[in-house]
Amino acid sequence: MKWYQYQTDSLARKLAVNMKQGLTEQQAAERLRKFGPNVLEEGQQVKWYMLLFRQFQDFMVLVLLAATLVSGLLGEYIDAIAIMAIVLVNGILGFFQERKAEKSLSKLKELSAPVAYCLRGNEWKKTPSSELVVGDVVKVSSGDRISADLRLVEVRGLEVEESALTGESLPVAKNNQPLSEEHVELGDQSNMAFTGTLVTRGNGIGVVVGTGMDTAMGQIASMLVSTERIPTPLERKLEELGKILIVTALLLTLFVVVIGVLQGHPIYQMFLAGVSLAVAAIPEGLPAIVTVALSLGVQRMIKKKAIVRKLSAVETLGCASVICSDKTGTMTENQMTVKHIFTMDDALYVTGEGYDVSGSFFDNGNEIELSQLPDVRNMLLYGNLCNHAKLVKKDDAFALDGDPTEGAIVVAGRKARIDEQTLSGWTIIHEIPFDSDRKRMTVVVEDNHGKRLSITKGAPDVLLPRTSMVKTVARVKPMQKKEEQAISSSISSMADEALRTIAICYKPLSNTEDFTDYTLEKDLIFAGVVGMIDPPRKEVKAAISECRAAGIKTVMITGDHAKTAEAIAKQLELIPDKGLVMEGSQVSNLSDDQLDDLIDDIYVFARVTPQHKLKIVQSFQRKGHVVAMTGDGVNDAPAIKASDIGVSMGRSGTDVAKESSSLILLDDNFATIKAAIHEGRNIYDNIRKFIRYLLASNVGEILVMLFAMLLALPLPLVPVQILWVNLVTDGLPAMALGLDQSEGDVLKRAPRKPTEGIFSRGLGFKIISRGILIGIVTLMAFIWAYDGTTEGLVYAQTVAFSTLVMAQLIHVFDCRSEKSVFSRNPFQNLYLVGAVVSSVLLLLVVLYYEPLQPVFHTTDLVLYDWGMILALSAVPTLFFGFTKK
Numbered sequence: 108m109k110w111y112q113y114q115t116d117s118l119a120r121k122l123a124v125n126m127k128q129g130l131t132e133q134q135a136a137e138r139l140r141k142f143g144p145n146v147l148e149e150g151q152q153v154k155w156y157m158l159l160f161r162q163f164q165d166f167m168v169l170v171l172l173a174a175t176l177v178s179g180l181l182g183e184y185i186d187a188i189a190i191m192a193i194v195l196v197n198g199i200l201g202f203f204q205e206r207k208a209e210k211s212l213s214k215l216k217e218l219s220a221p222v223a224y225c226l227r228g229n230e231w232k233k234t235p236s237s238e239l240v241v242g243d244v245v246k247v248s249s250g251d252r253i254s255a256d257l258r259l260v261e262v263r264g265l266e267v268e269e270s271a272l273t274g275e276s277l278p279v280a281k282n283n284q285p286l287s288e289e290h291v292e293l294g295d296q297s298n299m300a301f302t303g304t305l306v307t308r309g310n311g312i313g314v315v316v317g318t319g320m321d322t323a324m325g326q327i328a329s330m331l332v333s334t335e336r337i338p339t340p341l342e343r344k345l346e347e348l349g350k351i352l353i354v355t356a357l358l359l360t361l362f363v364v365v366i367g368v369l370q371g372h373p374i375y376q377m378f379l380a381g382v383s384l385a386v387a388a389i390p391e392g393l394p395a396i397v398t399v400a401l402s403l404g405v406q407r408m409i410k411k412k413a414i415v416r417k418l419s420a421v422e423t424l425g426c427a428s429v430i431c432s433d434k435t436g437t438m439t440e441n442q443m444t445v446k447h448i449f450t451m452d453d454a455l456y457v458t459g460e461g462y463d464v465s466g467s468f469f470d471n472g473n474e475i476e477l478s479q480l481p482d483v484r485n486m487l488l489y490g491n492l493c494n495h496a497k498l499v500k501k502d503d504a505f506a507l508d509g510d511p512t513e514g515a516i517v518v519a520g521r522k523a524r525i526d527e528q529t530l531s532g533w534t535i536i537h538e539i540p541f542d543s544d545r546k547r548m549t550v551v552v553e554d555n556h557g558k559r560l561s562i563t564k565g566a567p568d569v570l571l572p573r574t575s576m577v578k579t580v581a582r583v584k585p586m587q588k589k590e591e592q593a594i595s596s597s598i599s600s601m602a603d604e605a606l607r608t609i610a611i612c613y614k615p616l617s618n619t620e621d622f623t624d625y626t627l628e629k630d631l632i633f634a635g636v637v638g639m640i641d642p643p644r645k646e647v648k649a650a651i652s653e654c655r656a657a658g659i660k661t662v663m664i665t666g667d668h669a670k671t672a673e674a675i676a677k678q679l680e681l682i683p684d685k686g687l688v689m690e691g692s693q694v695s696n697l698s699d700d701q702l703d704d705l706i707d708d709i710y711v712f713a714r715v716t717p718q719h720k721l722k723i724v725q726s727f728q729r730k731g732h733v734v735a736m737t738g739d740g741v742n743d744a745p746a747i748k749a750s751d752i753g754v755s756m757g758r759s760g761t762d763v764a765k766e767s768s769s770l771i772l773l774d775d776n777f778a779t780i781k782a783a784i785h786e787g788r789n790i791y792d793n794i795r796k797f798i799r800y801l802l803a804s805n806v807g808e809i810l811v812m813l814f815a816m817l818l819a820l821p822l823p824l825v826p827v828q829i830l831w832v833n834l835v836t837d838g839l840p841a842m843a844l845g846l847d848q849s850e851g852d853v854l855k856r857a858p859r860k861p862t863e864g865i866f867s868r869g870l871g872f873k874i875i876s877r878g879i880l881i882g883i884v885t886l887m888a889f890i891w892a893y894d895g896t897t898e899g900l901v902y903a904q905t906v907a908f909s910t911l912v913m914a915q916l917i918h919v920f921d922c923r924s925e926k927s928v929f930s931r932n933p934f935q936n937l938y939l940v941g942a943v944v945s946s947v948l949l950l951l952v953v954l955y956y957e958p959l960q961p962v963f964h965t966t967d968l969v970l971y972d973w974g975m976i977l978a979l980s981a982v983p984t985l986f987f988g989f990t991k992k
């Protein structure tokens with residue numbers, strides 16, 4: 108028998124599960140052990156030895172190894188072994204760097220791994236999808252990506268988009284009825300929901316019948332596209348730059364070699380020097396350092412509660428000039444409490460905070476028992492029936508399971524003594540679920556005596572046009588101008604107080620009456636309105652003002668009432684005096700050009716649907732902005748995708764929103780976006796810092812050799828020294844620059860232009876000018892020390908080598924600031940201090956440790972030499988420190 112043919116009870120028996128309580132944790136653990144985790148097997152991973160091997164595949168490294176081999180055959184054993192050792196260490200370091208980058212990337216993947224809402228041991232809990240087993244009872248709702256094959260047992264307006272499996276892009280409606288046919292195509296299995304498909308509407312409960320490779324998706328898993336990482340724009344730019352640098356370095360090196368040979372240096376010696384120089388000058392480690400810097404930055408972001416899903420977002424974050432943010436939950440706490448209640452005859456104030464169920468009702472300052480006001484109590488009862496939120500007791504307090512808006516109504520109900528007992532007399536027999544487009548929700552409920560009621564709750568301005576009667580204490584009467592005005596003015600005054608308003612309407616149905624979704628939401632009877640407070644998150648006001656200082660405009664986009672939104676925007680100081688509030692309906696009515704003309708003055712978009720969000724993003728983009736857009740619902744995905752930085756919510760967001768976003772806020776908090784932008788700008792700054800350091804060092808290394816050749820001097824540096832500089836001096840400090848703290852003004856400058864090149868804002872000049880000076884001082888040190896004799900050459904080369912190393916190690920502090928070396932405390936970045944100190948120690952080792960002296964062609968230096976070396980090597984940094992160029 109096929110899963111879709113089973114009746115629910117035989118299904119439960121077959122799967123050995125109690126549908127009301129779910130599997131026990133023990134059963135689940137056993138099944139997990141037996142059948143394995145619920146994951147689709149991934150494509151081939153790169154093996155570690157392949158990764159290691161790749162480090163030595165670089166063309167120039169191969170040439171160097173060949174050259175070394177030749178020198179070994181010619182009897183230069185020490186040089187050959189030293190060079191081999193350096194190449195090996197370099198390769199191993201590169202290997203670890205790449206491994207680290209890869210590991211942190213896969214850790215990120217784990218962090219954003221999907222979870223399922225699953226019934227275990229009579230309790231609904233969030234379980235990692237990978238731990239689902241056959242027999243688990245799972246709840247799915249709008250926006251979820253289904254994580255195992257499910258046989259549906261309960262559905263409420265459930266629609267699923269199955270294009271990943273069937274190619275059909277229109278969502279299909281699901282039900283829980285067994286099918287009788289023997290063979291039914293996937294697309295027609297209306298009581299099944301499959302791994303990898305998307306819930307676009309409604310909700311439902313299903314029992315897991317297949318996991319991992321044993322699902323419909325698993326069977327076609329071989330067709331799944333591999334999840335290869337796409338390089339970020341910066342990485343791509345660097346790749347292109349790398350090619351230019353390789354050609355330049357090779358040409359210069361060739362030039363050095365040719366001149367050297369023309370001046371009578373032995374060909375073999377010049378060849379080895381040339382190849383070493385080329386290996387040193389080509390910044391082959393740059394892409395790996397960039398990836399490490401990006402992924403370490405990403406880990407710092409995780410500490411600040413932001414998960415980057417796409418590395419490219421790190422770069423784009425620094426360019427953001429507009430943040431379009433949801434209000435509810437992102438700028439506010441999403442902890443709603445009903446404060447005001449309005450019915451045709453009463454206007455009450457409700458006390459109590461949050462989900463604490465103690466609180467009372469007041470009418471003009473007098474406490475009132477709700478049993479005296481049956482209309483108000485009934486309105487709250489309806490609000491509780493058209494509701495999925497539940498209060499669960501945790502320790503001594505209540506916590507909410509469900510939507511906070513509905514939770515607020517549940518809490519208000521408790522204050523009126525409406526509890527689960529009261530509600531248990533009613534059953535929901537039909538539902539039109541809430542979504543942000545419709546801004547309303549309807550249920551048909553039936554009590555034990557067969558009495559039926561249709562209840563609709565939602566945004567008042569959406570419900571009022573569908574309402575034709577009002578409930579007063581005396582009777583149900585037609586809604587007329589007077590009633591309409593009374594309702595509107597109460598809504599308006601609640602909204603002015605920043606309250607979110609929900610209208611509750613109903614209509615009796617006879618149990619023989621046919622109904623359709625359309626007729627249910629027509630000719631309603633108005634029961635009342637509740638106004639609930641949702642306080643702004645306390646850190647948001649400061650975050651908005653910091654964003655403003657950083658040249659970033661914050662725009663509130665909300666489904667809420669315009670006045671409520673405006674009132675909250677004012678509390679947050681988000682909207683300036685001349686700032687405008689626009690409603691979604693106006694967005695629809697304006698042409699693109701008209702919207703573009705106005706958009707810079709708009710700070711709040713209210714009563715929007717997800718479709719408006721797309722139009723808003725595109726308008727900002729046409730005005731040249733780089734837009735970050737938040738979203739949580741299934742319909743927000745297109746806008747999130749279209750924005751430059753799609754942001755989704757870790758707690759309340761749906762899988763669909765998360766999948767289309769590049770940044771996930773673990774705490775759903777607006778302030779976290781600001782923190783991520785701060786970090787994004789810092790990461791980019793740090794990348795600029797080490798690019799500047801590495802390239803300036805390389806320019807210095809090439810120039811000192813070039814100048815020496817032009818002046819007909821002997822080689823100031825031997826190949827193994829050049830390679831040592833490349834390994835030690837260039838390696839560690841560059842990594843430490845990647846971990847540098849941000850400069851004080853990161854959030855005080857305007858956003859970076861996305862079109863900006865790596866060398867813009869004076870970086871190119873800095874690289875060349877510092878490089879030239881480093882080359883010159885090294886050469887000066889060489890000339891100063893060289894006495895023209897062969898014996899004196901080793902001493903002069905040692906001085907030149909030390910000067911080059913020290914000049915770079917001092918220059919690294921200059922790279923920490925785009926302003927001047929004196930603008931920052933050099934001891935702030937302890938990694939850098941550590942890297943510099945260890946580089947100096949390593950230098951001293953190769954200088955003074957006798958067994959290494961013949962290997963590195965070095966000799967002892969005295970204090971006097973050091974005085975000269977330090978004086979010369981400080982020149983490049985001090986000179987530009989004072990000239991501030």
Ligand code: ATP
Pocket residue numbers: 433434435436510512513541542543544546547548564565566567607608609664665666667668
């Ligand atoms: P955002 O999160 O975009 O800032 P929002 O959460 O206020 O906005 P929606 O969730 O789309 O936006 O809600 C829009 C309106 O729909 C609300 O102002 C409210 O009147 C109504 N509403 C919200 N939740 C429910 C619900 N569960 N049932 C019925 N109506 C609801």
